[in-house]
Amino acid sequence: MAPIDESPLPAASEGGAAGASPDPRTRPVKKVKNVSQEVAVAALDLLNKKREQAVKDHNYEQAGRIHEKMKQLEDQLGADYHSISTNPVLRKGLLKSGKGLDHEEEGKPLLPLEKGGIFSAANPFKTVRLLRSSGYSQTATFGLLFTIYAIVIVAEMALLRIGMTIFQIESISDMFTVGLAASNNTMAGGTSGVRVTAAADSGGHAILDDL
Known part of the structure; x- marks a missing residue:
């Protein structure tokens, strides 16, 4: 009869039998390091594709x-x-910005608009660019x-009509007629004023001559 080996058995690892690697499905997920927003958005795109593929393959643990x-991202x-x-505006803002969005800033516009002067002319090309960058299609933009x-x-036509009604102008041609008449009256008034001044000067000289 062979002797019985009473030496202690090797301790089993937590993952199962001795020497066996732990089940990858039970490993904790490593924490993602802080990365730039461009890298984070690109990583989300790739991870989303892998998640969809894992679900398609019924690998729900991997998903x-x-x-x-x-x-985490x-x-x-x-x-x-x-x-x-x-949301293309949100995505573009994340790719352009240098830091993450704060919860307090989620309601603020991500693309600040350049403020023009009060009397600056409207730029339709700039308006088109703003609308296109906001996610509008070409048909909706135009x-x-x-x-x-x-x-x-x-x-503008309504304001013009209100002004013509207030000043009792029946047609646009009457506006030029009224303006021309006002200009002529101003010139006539200036001429008469010169004549009065000349007459006053001559009268003054006459008074001085009588002294």
Whole structure:
């Protein structure tokens, strides 16, 4: 009869049998390091594709791990991936900005508009660029621009009509007639004033001569 080996058995690791590697599905998800917003947005795009592929392959454990990494990146950016992928203004603002969005600044515009002077002329090309960068399609952009200019023209015509009614001007040609008459009256008044001044001067000299 062979002797019985009473030496202690090797201790089993937490992952299972001795020497076996732990189950990758039970490993904790590593924390994502702070990265720039451009890198974070690009990483979210890649992770979202991998998550969709994992769900398609019924690898739900892998999809869950990817989802946790995406949540960490979303916390850094201060916005969820759905909003970033569906809102071009938000996405462009994140790519241009140097730091993450604060929750207090989520309601503020991401693309500050350049303020023009009060008397500066309108720039339709700048308006088109702003509308296009805000996510409007080409058809919607030109349709909205046409509507704005139509409203402005109608408002100007209405103000002109109100002014003609107040000053009792029946047609636009009468406006030039009234202006010409006012100019002639001003010139006539100036001429008569010169004559009066000349007469006063001659009368004054006559009075001086009588002394």
